[in-house]
Amino acid sequence: MVEAPKLENQTLSLGKDGIPLLITVALAAFLLLPVALVFLGAFLSPEFLGIASETWAAEKSGWLTFHWFGYVWNLYGEAFFFSLRLAALSVMFCLILALPAAYLLALRPFKGSRLLEEIALLPLAIPGIGLAVALIQTWTLFRGESWLILAGHLLYTLPFMLRVLLHALRSMPVKEWGWAARSLGADSRQRFLWVTLPNLRPALMLGSLLVFAISWGEFNISFLLNTPLRQTFPAALYATYTSNSFSVSSAATVIFLAGIAPVLALIQWFGGKHFTGIGQGA
């Protein structure tokens, strides 16, 4: 595809672009303000915040408290590790499944491979709750089993990995490199291991980060597939939102954000400006 010629971005002039800038900053404030409140709620003592109903449990002195983190950790620590394991396993299985699939679809297209690709990417267009209900209907007996939840996560994360890999493979002259390598005497295994794979590393990295981020934050599928006994961390968040206080909910949210912030930062760094496909399906 020929890129449309693009002139350098203009520098912002406050006089001419004042109103758009104001709107942009205002919207950013709307996005950020409640997140800031979460941090206040998690670290400041309720007494300091003036929420009298919460003073029973907090230490009476000082305005800074870490009390709530301990509370959340005791209650939902298990969910934290369950989510962490789930995310790590998702990344692993996505790599195992998507790498050969993408290689096949991008470089060895066969009859119906296009259709197969569309089907594999289909979950991107289906609401998470739809997948969850379909899975429950089919695998009713296994509802609550870890492997079913993992399957749900994979269904949902695999398309992201596949998309990143397909895009990378299709935008590289893999065939030409293959010819060059073959002319130097490399067999197909060597070509894959030493030519294609190293060039795929950024895409594999980005894909893994995306998969981790999505699996970590996934709520719909895990919430419906799980039994209350074994929850993912987002389901634990839901539990704190509905039955715990502002401080506890905030602390849990901060823990959740701490899990995802480094991954997001890495995605921004790796994917740069151009990759934004990390939408969480509500």
Place this chain on the structure above:
Amino acid sequence: MGFLGAFLLAPFITMVFSPSSPSYSHYLALWTDPYYREAIMHSLLLSFSVAVFSLCLCMVPAWLFATRDFPGKSVLRSIYALPLSFSGILVGFLMILLFGRIGLIPRLSERFLGYPLLSGLAYHGAGLWLAYLYFEIPRATLSLESALSGFDTRLPLAAKSLGAKGWQVFFWVILPNIKAPLVSTLAITFSASLGSFGVALILSRRFTLLPVEIYRQIAGFQHLESAAAMTVFLVMMALTINLTARLGWSRRESSGEVLHG
């Protein structure tokens, strides 16, 4: 392939065709039962209005990010990207912090104005609407930004040199050229809102929405058939919306799209 068969195709086939799947009467009830019909209508109305509004609103930051350079831009842009990773329940919680019974806005207004303005708004339709807007702003902005930054910036310059004013350039040069990405952004936000479950689960008190209703049928009443009927409807809607957008915007193999997942 086997994985896809077992966990993607088979479940949907089972959902539609197995003995335990919904019969015609269940599908019919979606329309005849005013309760279900209301859930569907509310969902469509809410999602579509938020999608249109966020599309118009987010043109501004998207345009700024795509065409201007300024210090602090990457920070500002990360703020827009951050909520992409929030699940709906988190957004619902954040809205309660702003507009709940003792949310920030009511408390501030009580201190300065003497009465709690907008208290409990989060639980009303308006609060739900704002929450969905919060949910869609990042999606719409980043999707529009990638559309606008692929835009040939010589066109508006040419138009300007021919004497067109700023708004004329926008309406007659830029808009017609980004029609397809506009439609696809609309589809992304519309179908994301439509399937959004967490936001409404936390906030919806007064009226019901389609995804929440599905959840209630499963968790509360164990009516798997009606849940499945509604799910089939929801999935068909989402697929139709996405397909329509795709046809309008023939295969854009760029990595810059924002799919709702």
